Amino acid sequence: MADVTYREALRRALDEELERDERVYLMGEEIGRFEGSYKVTAGLWQKYGPKRVRETPIAEEGFVGAGIGSAMLGLRPVVEIMTVNFILVAMDMVVNHAAKIHQMFGGKVRVPLVIRTPGGAGAQLTAQHSQSLEVWFAHTPGLKVVAPSNPRDAYGMLKAAIRDDDPVLFHENLVLYNLTGEIPDGDEDFTVPLGRAAVVREGSDLTIVAHSFTVRRALTVADRLSQSGVEVEVVDLRSLRPLDIETVAESVRRTNRLLIAEEGWSTYGVGAEIAARISRACFDDLDAPVERVGQAEVSMPYAKPLELAALTQEEKIEAAARSLLRESGVL
Amino acid sequence: MARAEERTTALEIDPADARRLYRVMALIRRFEERTEEQYTRARIGGYCHLAIGEEAAHAGAIDPLREDDYLFASYRDHGTALAVGSPTAAVMAELFGKSTGVAGGYGGSMHLLDVERHFLGGWGIVGGQLPIAVGAALALDYTEADAAVLCQFGEAATNIGAFHEALNLAAIWNLPIVFQCINNLYGMGTSVTQASGEPEQWKRAAAYGMHGERVDGNDVLAVREASGRLLDQARAERRPALLETMTYRIRGHSVADAGKVYRERDEIEQWRSRDPITSFAQRIVEAGLVDESELEEMRQEVEVEVAEAIKEAAAAPAPDPAQLYAHVYGDEARGEQFARMDAGAPFGEREETRSWRT
Numbered sequence: 203m204a205d206v207t208y209r210e211a212l213r214r215a216l217d218e219e220l221e222r223d224e225r226v227y228l229m230g231e232e233i234g235r236f237e238g239s240y241k242v243t244a245g246l247w248q249k250y251g252p253k254r255v256r257e258t259p260i261a262e263e264g265f266v267g268a269g270i271g272s273a274m275l276g277l278r279p280v281v282e283i284m285t286v287n288f289i290l291v292a293m294d295m296v297v298n299h300a301a302k303i304h305q306m307f308g309g310k311v312r313v314p315l316v317i318r319t320p321g322g323a324g325a326q327l328t329a330q331h332s333q334s335l336e337v338w339f340a341h342t343p344g345l346k347v348v349a350p351s352n353p354r355d356a357y358g359m360l361k362a363a364i365r366d367d368d369p370v371l372f373h374e375n376l377v378l379y380n381l382t383g384e385i386p387d388g389d390e391d392f393t394v395p396l397g398r399a400a401v402v403r404e405g406s407d408l409t410i411v412a413h414s415f416t417v418r419r420a421l422t423v424a425d426r427l428s429q430s431g432v433e434v435e436v437v438d439l440r441s442l443r444p445l446d447i448e449t450v451a452e453s454v455r456r457t458n459r460l461l462i463a464e465e466g467w468s469t470y471g472v473g474a475e476i477a478a479r480i481s482r483a484c485f486d487d488l489d490a491p492v493e494r495v496g497q498a499e500v501s502m503p504y505a506k507p508l509e510l511a512a513l514t515q516e517e518k519i520e521a522a523a524r525s526l527l528r529e530s531g532v533l
Numbered sequence: 534m535a536r537a538e539e540r541t542t543a544l545e546i547d548p549a550d551a552r553r554l555y556r557v558m559a560l561i562r563r564f565e566e567r568t569e570e571q572y573t574r575a576r577i578g579g580y581c582h583l584a585i586g587e588e589a590a591h592a593g594a595i596d597p598l599r600e601d602d603y604l605f606a607s608y609r610d611h612g613t614a615l616a617v618g619s620p621t622a623a624v625m626a627e628l629f630g631k632s633t634g635v636a637g638g639y640g641g642s643m644h645l646l647d648v649e650r651h652f653l654g655g656w657g658i659v660g661g662q663l664p665i666a667v668g669a670a671l672a673l674d675y676t677e678a679d680a681a682v683l684c685q686f687g688e689a690a691t692n693i694g695a696f697h698e699a700l701n702l703a704a705i706w707n708l709p710i711v712f713q714c715i716n717n718l719y720g721m722g723t724s725v726t727q728a729s730g731e732p733e734q735w736k737r738a739a740a741y742g743m744h745g746e747r748v749d750g751n752d753v754l755a756v757r758e759a760s761g762r763l764l765d766q767a768r769a770e771r772r773p774a775l776l777e778t779m780t781y782r783i784r785g786h787s788v789a790d791a792g793k794v795y796r797e798r799d800e801i802e803q804w805r806s807r808d809p810i811t812s813f814a815q816r817i818v819e820a821g822l823v824d825e826s827e828l829e830e831m832r833q834e835v836e837v838e839v840a841e842a843i844k845e846a847a848a849a850p851a852p853d854p855a856q857l858y859a860h861v862y863g864d865e866a867r868g869e870q871f872a873r874m875d876a877g878a879p880f881g882e883r884e885e886t887r888s889w890r891t
């Protein structure tokens with residue numbers, strides 16, 4: 203085991219997969235000499251050269267498409283989109299093309315493509331640079347969407363995604379890059395399977411479901427509530443598509459209460475999806491209505507107090523949890 | 534930048550070439566005529582775009598492709614599939630939505646493909662196949678293959694961003710790809726002069742420091758010569774090129790469009806008189822490469838071939854609805870992963886929703 207940052211965990215996964223498989227190559231803006239806008243690819247261009255670490259012009263539609271075409275011929279591209287906001291100009295390639303190919307062509311062509319991209323907010327980057335759009339992709343059959351919350355999962359799931367034969371949208375979060383944690387050392391075949399949630403904190407009174415950075419927020423809230431004598435179970439979804447709903451359902455059967463938190467807007471979001479599924483699966487187990495919390499339904503504003511008011515802050519999650527617990531007589 | 538439109542091609546071909554090219558064009562023509570008829574009999578659904586009038590642009594460009602090369606097309610792809618040699622019956626079966634179709638009935642008219650012959654698809658979003666074809670060329674270059682990509686699209690696709698990004702990437706990365714713009718003068722009902730600031734599409738190559746040229750797309754030999762030469766350059770020198778082939782779609786945009794309200798009758802008649810198949814027939818007969826009876830024999834052959842294809846397609850089984858989910862994902866682990874995502878419930882709650890996995 204080694205203690206590394208989330209950023210280093212990703213870098214190590216890329217390094218090991220580049221080393222292991224000639225067909226793996228990286229592509230994106232500023233990922234070579236510049237080492238990546240968030241330094242995830244630091245040193246890889248020097249180590250593997252411009253063929254394996256391909257610097258692109260600012261042409262997201264073009265190079266996501268090129269990634270798809272090369273994957274159809276058997277390469278295993280890992281495309282970096284600087285931040286998720288810029289993938290919108292490549293949506294046609296992701297949704298109309300990558301997601302459709304395998305089925306539309308009768309199962310005859312595979313697309314082993316990974317698109318890595320960070321979302322998230324909180325550094326006053328404002329409306330056009332502060333979005334969490336992972337649900338847009340999770341809505342689409344043909345894509346896999348994962349969103350690890352810690353270095354170990356980031357490391358293992360990126361390796362699993364690169365080895366997967368389907369297009370995978372690998373959602374990162376700007377705030378997570380400096381988070382440290384342990385990853386396995388010296389096991390190059392370590393992977394974390396896509397499509398499995400994890401209970402990251404056990405508790406008996408309330409389940410909070412989250413993914414990506416919001417898992418960290420949920421853990422903080424759980425610690426705070428523990429001081430009020432309430433034990434929160436935190437389920438880290440890790441993967442949005444496929445969605446591991448039975449791990450959530452098992453947890454709710456133990457705690458009888460469910461709150462879903464996410465960085466993105468709640469409307470039509472992850473919380474909506476889970477609430478719908480759990481209200482059916484756990485109808486008899488629920489002691490309170492399912493509750494959800496997400497970003498205020500506004501574009502992200504610039505001024506710090508406005509930004510804080512819009513974010514899915516710990517305070518908002520805690521308030522929602524407390525009201526849910528009060529409603530069912532626990533607090 | 535050569536403008537080769539006026540150049541006449543000397544008949545430097547042998548009788549076998551002449552026969553092969555004539556046969557392919559005759560096959561496409563007959564296939565499309567019968568397809569139109571089958572469509573009106575409701576045996577074919579969806580959008581259906583015919584290549585009548587554009588046979589030379591398909592047959593000529595695809596003829597020089599080698600086994601290791603790759604081919605991409607738009608939704609106007611029946612001619613592409615037949616020219617690359619896909620079995621006529623499997624192409625027709627795909628139009629009929631049958632399990633014996635080239636895409637098992639999951640794709641239809643717009644999404645033909647033939648992995649074995651390296652034809653990677655008819656694509657339905659205007660311009661969308663261009664970046665993907667660039668990626669195929671990237672893969673060929675990556676693996677140092679002595680091969681190139683031919684990517685077909687209509688002239689209206691040059692106005693969408695994907696065209697620009699794709700050509701620029703091909704140019705800066707020196708990729709082995711020939712972009713074939715099949716200019717039939719209209720994108721649906723919008724004329725090329727209405728839609729393009731520079732209607733001579735071959736000139737756009739200059740913006741990327743790329744070679745561009747225009748040829749008579751109804752002259753199968755001119756198209757074949759240019760395509761062959763540019764593909765050779767792409768393979769050997771890693772130089773991409775833009776080849777504009779001037780042609781005309783005699784029918785409407787799709788079977789549902791009569792193609793008359795936005796075009797003058799005179800214009801249609803003028804192009805009809807420049808039919809790529811009859812003009813080629815005349816040339817090869819005059820040159821003594823084939824005689825009229827051989828042409829008649831080939832017309833009989835394709836008549837039978839298409840009739841058989843229709844018969845086979847009609848008799849073939851439809852895809853099984855139990856296989857609805859079969860190809861959403863390609864990875865082996867998909868069943869285990871996605872069973873848990875089935876609508877409405879966690880794994881195991883509703884038994885019937887799990888059945889498709891097996």
Ligand SMILES: Cc1ncc(C[n+]2csc(CCOP(=O)(O)OP(=O)(O)O)c2C)c(N)n1
Nearest residue numbers: 609657658659687688689690717719720721
């Ligand atoms: C992005 C996009 N916009 C609109 C359409 C609808 N559409 C289908 S074909 C077509 C015209 C394209 O003309 P052209 O590229 O010249 O090819 P042609 O049909 O003439 O072969 C349009 C507008 C589409 N498929 N994709």
